[in-house]
Amino acid sequence: MEFKETQLESILEINPTTSLKKGTITKKIAMEHLDGFVKKIQDYEITEFKSGSKFKNGDTLVARITPCLENGKIAYVDILDEDEIAFGSTEFFVIRAKQGKADSQFIYYLMRSPEVRDITIQSMTGTSGRQRAQKESILGYKLKVPDLDTQRRIGNVLSLFDKKIEVNKEMIKTLEQLSQTLFKHWFIDFEFPNEQGQPYKSSGGEMVESELGEIPKGWRINSLDKIANYQNGLAMQKYRPMESEKKSLPVLKIKELNQGFTDVNSDRCSINIKDSVKVLNGDVIFSWSGTLLVKLWTGGEAGLNQHLFKVTSCDFQKWFYYLWTKHYLTVFQARAAEKATTMGHIKRAHLEEAKAVIPKLIQLEVANKTFEPIIEQIIALGIENKKLQELRDTLLPKLLSGEIEIPDELEVK
Structure with a gap:
């Protein structure tokens, strides 16, 4: 070489x-x-x-x-x-x-x-x-x-990482679509399986009147801000790293949320910010101003900037408040679009107005077994992509400079 x-x-x-x-x-x-x-x-x-x-x-x-x-x-x-x-x-x-x-x-x-x-x-x-x-x-x-042959080998090796990343992205997209289809089937159409494994509503399951219309008997309604905590981020420009701090955190803004990772251009903040505004892999992040997004974050530890909510709950599994928040995203986007003269955003009052239908405990436990593995797989694939990106970016300058040679056989699984 x-x-x-x-x-x-x-x-x-x-x-x-x-x-x-x-x-x-x-x-x-x-x-x-x-x-x-x-x-x-x-x-x-x-x-x-x-x-x-x-x-x-x-x-x-x-x-x-x-x-x-x-x-x-x-x-x-x-x-x-x-x-x-x-x-x-x-x-x-x-x-x-x-x-x-x-x-x-x-x-x-x-x-x-x-x-x-x-x-x-x-x-x-x-x-x-x-x-x-x-x-x-x-x-x-x-x-x-x-030489040209080595160039081809370098290009092929690095392409393996990008191809695997794209395969994972397609899997994530498919799992997201599946989770939303199942969510609608369960919580909007009320066709979750009854005790006989048949679709509840179309099989004659008992329905009762509510403020949202008919819902299954024994189910209840509450607002989004009651089923989960929506923690707003900080104005991180006020929390820059101190010179004495050896480590710092990248700042998670709308740009980073949209692309799915922080990068060398991301702002930095002090590692000593309170835990409630530290973001970890698997956290649900809701951008409520400007570009409205709801995503499962897998880009590593970061500091939560203002205009973003970290959504958590002591009472419900992650899939439940993630999919309910995502269900109302189009409604929230319409509310934000009404702010014609300012940057579109929603208010906490909109979280109060958005109502979630909550199953009986036994049905919620069955739903947990259906939805939780899907959400965990989405998170696992996102974390895998982050590792692949980091390995690719570590190898890239070393391969291009000849610092390391290409293994005879390299496979990214």
Whole structure:
């Protein structure tokens, strides 16, 4: 395995000439279709090409504008049909491996490596808030690069991690859908299994009137804020780490909740904040202002920022208050949308208005056996993804620099 000092312009192109006729209907990938530090393009739209960056499968898209570049918006193009050309934001650098000189997967990981990211960020010029990276700084940069065969092996090894992460994400998505389908079956349609294992309501189960309409006899109603505690976070800018503190915590804000993990750009807070605003794996987090989200956090220990609730309960299992809070999310989003002149948010009064239907103890125990394993599996997969991301990011600079060699056989299970 040989590494030679190489100027990047000898192995890659930036914004190469790509032919796409105006008026062509094709895929458009906007900046919002990329997630920070995520290889896979999350979405696209079909529309008419008028202008923009043009790319094909095997290209790497790098956001060149602040703060998208700093936030890690770098993606690998592999969602197009054969020979299809797509287009996107003019704020993308389109990076293409030179044929016979570089491997496209290797180039993607090279562009997201700390060394190349740093020189790209440092090249930014322009007015505050509208700074853009300069391609000349990237093309002129020199670093040691391995031979083409080694590049392919490095790209393949690192891709194993990203593929496994995507498989886990799909499993999480399926389990989330399953949990919500079962929740509706049990707590909205009241078709939970009766003593004979038959659907309760459609099998003639006794129903009684309530403020929510008919509910099963023996069940009761209470508000969300009575079945769970909604602990608001702190204005963490007031709780910065002290110089004497050897350790600190990343701050969990809406950005981190949305992407599922903290990163190098996340703010830090003191490790001495009270336990009620420390977030651990498996905690239910509800963003109640701006972008309303309800998620199971698996991104490791963090400090809870304001505008986020940590949801807990001494009386009910996690699945119960998680799925009830998620059930009302569309209602809360509608309430927040009514705040037309301010950042949309909900109030505690909305938690009081949102009513949950609570089963009898024996039925709740049966429900626990149904729902708890699903939620625990979602959490386990999320934690596994966090570990895979950390291992990938540890290996990436070491493999690219030749500090460690690639094992003859490596499998990510």
